[in-house]
Amino acid sequence: MTREAASAAVTTVEHPTDLALYRRAAHASSARVIHEYSTSFSMATRLLAPSVRPQVEDIYALVRIADEIVDGAAEEAGVDLAGRRDLLDQLEADTEKAIRSGYSTNLVVHAFATTARQVGIGTDLTAPFFRSMRRDLSPVDFSADELAAYIYGSAEVIGLMCLRAFLAEQPVDDACRARLESGARQLGAAFQKINFLRDLAVDWTELGRNYFPGIDPARLTERQKLDLVVDIDADLGAAAEAIPELPENCRRAIVAVYGLFAELSDRIRATPARSLAVTRVSVPTRTKLAILVRATAGWGGGAR
Structure with a gap:
């Protein structure tokens, strides 16, 4: 190998694509949610294989965000009942759209949709979930x-x-x-x-x-x-x-x-x-x- 070729090999750096970087940031957001909200589940996920741990964290984060709309942070922030219903509807619509398209501007939704597309989660499971969340608003x-x-x-x-x-x-x-x-x-x-x-x-x-x-x-x-x-x-x-x-x-x-x-x-x-x-x-x-x-x-x- 020539000196020039060796120099080029040393200085060449593989950069993630825009989508790969976005997915990494999205998952980091989801992982943070589980660590902030549940010590028990956070501890248990450490026993998962590295290949499935991020996917479980992505699932948990979406569930947690929906729950906070229903009776957590949204209410404390002053969002009334009708407003919380609208937020939940928007979250479900964004989730379904992201599963179809592979992209969302909401990092937690994007992470969930990435996992959903990888493992085969569809509206057969998300629709009953959001239906039950709506039930808590009545x-x-x-x-x-x-x-x-x-x-x-x-x-x-x-x-x-x-x-x-x-x-x-x-x-x-x-x-x-x-x-x-x-x-x-x-x-x-x-x-x-x-x-x-x-x-x-x-x-x-x-x-x-x-x-x-x-x-x-x-x-x-x-x-x-x-x-x-x-x-x-x-x-x-x-x-x-x-x-x-x-x-x-x-x-x-x-x-x-x-x-x-x-x-x-x-x-x-x-x-x-x-x-x-x-x-x-x-x-x-x-x-x-x-x-x-x-x-x-x-x-x-x-x-x-």
Whole structure:
């Protein structure tokens, strides 16, 4: 190699394309969202394979932004109910358009759309999600059927979105996929039902929401609480049966998430029903770390 050629080789630098750089910035925005909003999920995502971790972060970020429109930062900023409905409609429209086109001026939406296009997430999952978010803007009592539809859109589809990321490069047969989808839905349902009990004080007292058909949240009895916990544990047990079939790229992380939910369920069971109206049950950081350590050692769970 001549001196001139060697010099040229040293000084030549590969620069990312405009779109690659934009995608990198978009994902960095999404990753920041999960780290700011959820220590539990942020810790669990560290157990994901590097190939799927960014995709899960992209999914979480869009979900979080929608939730902040419904009953978080948007309301605190002074946006009225009609304005929040408009913002949610705009976010859904932008998300659908970005999935079709591959581009959005909203960095979080762009990151989500990039992942959605890569793993096959479409309106079959995003539409139920936004429908459930809209339902929270109309806080009237749920019937049993309405609650099931709400849980599907607000939680189960999130599990299905993540599962599509996990399986994008790990194909499975139709029977296995069906079992994994059922497990993803039941794990999502368990998490949502746990949150209903954890957030009882805020949902009922401040937001006027009742997620328990036929139950007065202000007078929740111990028997009613235990019945709800038994239902949660049934979901967790069914979800646990699917975990051994998950690919290696996500299994440890899902074991950790399962462990966190199971711990929360146990703590809710031990908390008097009357206390749930004034106390938000949580898992101490030390216990979370212990659950993560156990998850790294492999799956040792099973039906509860």
